Amino acid sequence: MNKTIYLRSRPSGIPTLNDFEFKEENKPTVEDGELLLKSKYISVDPYLRGRMRSGESYIEPFKVNEPIESGVIAEVVSSKNPNFKEGDFVNGMLKWKQYQVSQGVGLNKVDKNSAPLTAYLGVLGLTGMTAYLGLEKIGKLKEGETLLVSGAAGAVGSIVGQIGKIKGCKVVGIAGTDEKTQLLKNELGFDDAINYKTTSDISEAIKKACPNGVDVYFDNVGGEILDAALSNINKFGRVINCGAISLYNATDTPKGPRHEGTFIKKSVLMQGFTVRDYVKEFGPAIKQLATWLQDGKIKYEETIVDGFEKTPQAFLDLFKGKNKGKMIVKI
Amino acid sequence: MNKTIYLRSRPSGIPTLNDFEFKEENKPTVEDGELLLKSKYISVDPYLRGRMRSGESYIEPFKVNEPIESGVIAEVVSSKNPNFKEGDFVNGMLKWKQYQVSQGVGLNKVDKNSAPLTAYLGVLGLTGMTAYLGLEKIGKLKEGETLLVSGAAGAVGSIVGQIGKIKGCKVVGIAGTDEKTQLLKNELGFDDAINYKTTSDISEAIKKACPNGVDVYFDNVGGEILDAALSNINKFGRVINCGAISLYNATDTPKGPRHEGTFIKKSVLMQGFTVRDYVKEFGPAIKQLATWLQDGKIKYEETIVDGFEKTPQAFLDLFKGKNKGKMIVKI
Numbered sequence: 001m002n003k004t005i006y007l008r009s010r011p012s013g014i015p016t017l018n019d020f021e022f023k024e025e026n027k028p029t030v031e032d033g034e035l036l037l038k039s040k041y042i043s044v045d046p047y048l049r050g051r052m053r054s055g056e057s058y059i060e061p062f063k064v065n066e067p068i069e070s071g072v073i074a075e076v077v078s079s080k081n082p083n084f085k086e087g088d089f090v091n092g093m094l095k096w097k098q099y100q101v102s103q104g105v106g107l108n109k110v111d112k113n114s115a116p117l118t119a120y121l122g123v124l125g126l127t128g129m130t131a132y133l134g135l136e137k138i139g140k141l142k143e144g145e146t147l148l149v150s151g152a153a154g155a156v157g158s159i160v161g162q163i164g165k166i167k168g169c170k171v172v173g174i175a176g177t178d179e180k181t182q183l184l185k186n187e188l189g190f191d192d193a194i195n196y197k198t199t200s201d202i203s204e205a206i207k208k209a210c211p212n213g214v215d216v217y218f219d220n221v222g223g224e225i226l227d228a229a230l231s232n233i234n235k236f237g238r239v240i241n242c243g244a245i246s247l248y249n250a251t252d253t254p255k256g257p258r259h260e261g262t263f264i265k266k267s268v269l270m271q272g273f274t275v276r277d278y279v280k281e282f283g284p285a286i287k288q289l290a291t292w293l294q295d296g297k298i299k300y301e302e303t304i305v306d307g308f309e310k311t312p313q314a315f316l317d318l319f320k321g322k323n324k325g326k327m328i329v330k331i
Numbered sequence: 332m333n334k335t336i337y338l339r340s341r342p343s344g345i346p347t348l349n350d351f352e353f354k355e356e357n358k359p360t361v362e363d364g365e366l367l368l369k370s371k372y373i374s375v376d377p378y379l380r381g382r383m384r385s386g387e388s389y390i391e392p393f394k395v396n397e398p399i400e401s402g403v404i405a406e407v408v409s410s411k412n413p414n415f416k417e418g419d420f421v422n423g424m425l426k427w428k429q430y431q432v433s434q435g436v437g438l439n440k441v442d443k444n445s446a447p448l449t450a451y452l453g454v455l456g457l458t459g460m461t462a463y464l465g466l467e468k469i470g471k472l473k474e475g476e477t478l479l480v481s482g483a484a485g486a487v488g489s490i491v492g493q494i495g496k497i498k499g500c501k502v503v504g505i506a507g508t509d510e511k512t513q514l515l516k517n518e519l520g521f522d523d524a525i526n527y528k529t530t531s532d533i534s535e536a537i538k539k540a541c542p543n544g545v546d547v548y549f550d551n552v553g554g555e556i557l558d559a560a561l562s563n564i565n566k567f568g569r570v571i572n573c574g575a576i577s578l579y580n581a582t583d584t585p586k587g588p589r590h591e592g593t594f595i596k597k598s599v600l601m602q603g604f605t606v607r608d609y610v611k612e613f614g615p616a617i618k619q620l621a622t623w624l625q626d627g628k629i630k631y632e633e634t635i636v637d638g639f640e641k642t643p644q645a646f647l648d649l650f651k652g653k654n655k656g657k658m659i660v661k662i
Contacts, residue, residue, distance in 0.1 A: 050596075222591035244591035254589045260553035260575035263603035265381075270601050272594035 002027045003308055005096035007062045011052055014249045014319060019052070020068075020312040028101045035079040037090065037100050039308070042329040043071035043121040044315040045155075049248040059276070067095040071126060073110065073117050074100075084109070091120045096311055098331065115293065122155050122326030123293060123300040129285045130242060130275040131159035131218075135167075136285075137278065138240045138271045139216045143168035146210045148229055150196075151220030153180035153301070155326035156242060158188055159289075160218045162298040165189045169216075172209045174202075174225060176321040183324060188299060196225060203228040213237075221246045223254065230259050230268070239270035249319060301325025333358045334639055336427035338393045342383055345580045345650065350383070351399075351643040359432045366410040368421065368431050370639070373660040374402035374452040375646040376486075380579040390607070398426040402457060404441065404448050405431075415440070422451045427642055429662060446624065453486050453657030454624060454631040460616045461573060461606040462490035462549075466498075467616075468609065469571045469602045470547045474499035477541045479560055481527075482551030484511035484632070486657035487573060489519055490620075491549045493629040496520045500547075503540045505533075505556060507652040514655060519630060527556060534559040544568075552577045554585065561590050561599070570601035580650060632656025 001024045008021035030036045048070055051062045062068055072094035076084050081104045084090070092107040094100060110120045122128060134156075135141055147164035151157040152173025161184065164171040173184040173193040181193035192209040199205045206214065206228055213234035219226050222244025229239070247254050262268060278285075292298045303323040305314040311329045318327055332355045339352035361367045379401055382393045393399055403425035407415050412435045415421070423438040425431060441451045453459060465487075466472055478495035482488040483504025492515065495502040504515040504524040512524035523540040530536045537545065537559055544565035550557050553575025560570070578585050593599060609616075623629045634654040636645040642660045649658055 219591070222589065226591065241591055241594040244589075244595060247589060247591060255586050256589045258553065258575075258578060258585045258587045260550070260557065260572055260578060263572040263601065264575060264605065265603070267603045267605055267608055269603075270594065272596070272598045272600075274595065274598055277598055 001025070002097060002099045004067050004098070005308075005311055006067050007052060007064055009064060010054060011049075011249075013251045015049065015052065015316060017312055017316070022309070027099050030078055030080050030101060032080050034101050034103055035081045035084045036077050037074035037094065037102055038077045039072050039074050039094065039096075039098055039100070039331045040089070041073040041118055041121055042096060042308075042311055042331065043125070044311065044318060044327050044329060045070060045127070046243055046245045046248060046318050048315060049319075067097060069093055069095045071121050072096075073120055089117060091125065096308075098308055115290070118302055118304065118326070118328050119293070119300065121328055122302060123159055123298065124286055124289055126275055127155035127326055128159050128289045128300075129278075129282060130273070131156050131163060132285050132289055133275055133278045133281060134218060134240045134242050134273045135160060135163055135216075138269075138273055139218065139238055141167045141169055141216055144170075145215035146170045146172070146212055146234075147216045147218065148172050148174070148206065148210060148214045148232075149218040149220070150174040150225050150229070151243060151245060152184055152190070152193065153177075153324050154220060155323075157218070157220050158184070158301055158325050159298060161190050162188055163292075164216075166292065166297055170210070170212075172206070174206075174221075180321075180324060183301070188301075203231045206232045216240070218242060219244070223247055223256065227256055227259075230262050233262065233266055233268055235266050237266055237268045239268065241270060241272045245319065303327050305329050307331075332356070333428060333430045335398050335429070336639075336642055337397060338383060338395055338399050340395060341385060342380075342580075344582045346380065346383065346647060348643055348647070353640070358430050361409055361411050361432055363411050365432050365434055366412045366415045367408050368405035368425065368433055369408045370403050370405050370425065370427075370429055370431070370662045371420070372404040372449055372452055373427060373639075373642055373662065374456070375642065375649060375658050375660060376401060376458070377574055377576045377579060377649050379646060380650075398428060400424055400426045402452050403427075404451055420448060422456065429639055446621070449633055449635065449657070449659050450624070450631065452659055453633060454490055454629065455617055455620055457606055458486035458657060459490050459620045459631075460609075460613060461604070462487050462494060463616050463620055464606055464609045464612060465549060465571045465573050465604045466491060466494055466547075469600075469604055470549065470569055472498045472500055472547055475501075476546035477501045477503070477543055477565075478547045478549065479503050479505070479537065479541060479545045479563075480549040480551070481505040481556050481560070482574065482576060483515055483521070483524065484508075484655050485551060486654075488549070488551050489515070489632055489656050490629060492521050493519055494623075495547075497623065497628055501541070501543070503537070505537075505552075511652075511655060514632070519632075534562045537563045547571070549573060550575070554578055554587065558587055558590075561593050564593065564597055564599055566597050568597055568599045570599065572601060572603040576650065634658050636660050638662075 184190040223246035515521040554577035
């Protein structure tokens, strides 16, 4: 039999296990031109919350009573497609199923000898490219500048900070546990880190950690931490709106202070970033990341949860900040 | 005697006439290297409100008990400076005085035969360049796009919309009286105009006027109109934060809905714009505006108030939207 995970209902506010449904179906068979895939690693990511809404987003919403999909590393277990052979490993947007059939469209082969398979879901996948391309395209970091990043111990933020150090910047991270801030400072080379959960005045804490102000703020969380970053932004500062995990589960429209005055006074640039806008640059981005990885200039953290059945819980745990680095489910 | 206008006190909330003080002083005398200027036209602008605060801004705050300054067209009435002669007209940041002495630094001669003197305070001055450079540097308008502009009947907005038409865009303006919306549609070539004071749902009105969504929003007002524009913004939309007149007199921190979600979903770019950041491009900007003016491709509106004593009231009237186009005081 073949286990699968469906969206049972659109979450209202914080998602719960009840919003997911496990179904069993027959293991599919392969027709000409197709290949049978066995899922090995499933990527769970905060942005999936957006796809669970019915409203417009940058990516099509999931349908209720259909399988959820995300980035998955799978093994080709049989193939009637000349481009793939048994034993190949592929990376693609695939369904949360133990086994599934594909026509091969949109799948990229990955080499398990160049890097561990899980790296292709993180540092060498969408989250690594998000960090790299967000900084390149919007951040335009200059040596000596101060880079602030929130969600700093997450899959994107942890790479952002390390790229900042490679570029010769002062790097300060914001995260939600002391264990994470220690990781940032002691393992990943951040100059300083702020635990926002134990800090009463986050704006003041940023001011202290960034005495020359903030030139680039890479925002993964939105909300009050964005406000605090903007209150410390420098003239010609840049803000990359990459994620807003603090708002994803909001049921009412979140409110906050208006920032028009700051934008005008400081000539601030803020831009929403979605890695899918830059598909043409994925090749060079991965190449650069792979080189840094090989040279030991970036490290990556992973939180690997074991068992297909744990996938919904692993997703829910993202919103509790239970992951360090990339959250991945091993099948 | 020489009449002058001082800042008596920093306004709290909406400025009043009491915040200004008229003083008389002796007419100054001219030393070697200096010239004596007689003010002819004074520019009053919303941004001056920012200079009346003590806090940090993009330009130094005015001091209490010192003369206010703004853009002024003056006539050289005597000169001991070889670069200027009696009868020259100059444009510069000058004090609100009938007569003043200058060393000539920062003054630009203006030619009253090429354009009316007042044009150098508006369409061929800072407000015209603000419109032009804001659109060029941040808006990056493409033919066929939809351009929305607020404060559309003001000195900046009225030029913004006309440049949008020159660039082949659909142009919609937002203003505060029917007289102004008629002006935009009937005289200045706007495709449509919205009177925000008589419209209950501004977001819905924008949606109706911009059925293809908003590609570029040139914001002169901030606040709820910015919110409404963002609710209609297209993928890859651009927002120019040029002014926030709706917030300039606020005493508490204004609040509003958070827009992080929109920025991420739509890859929106928003950037604060201050024309002073682009001093190097003033020459080509004025040249382009002068050409369009000469070719009859742009018109400009002015509201000219007569009498030096009316200067503070003319400034206050900006916040009541009493001006059409550039507000100027004739001395």
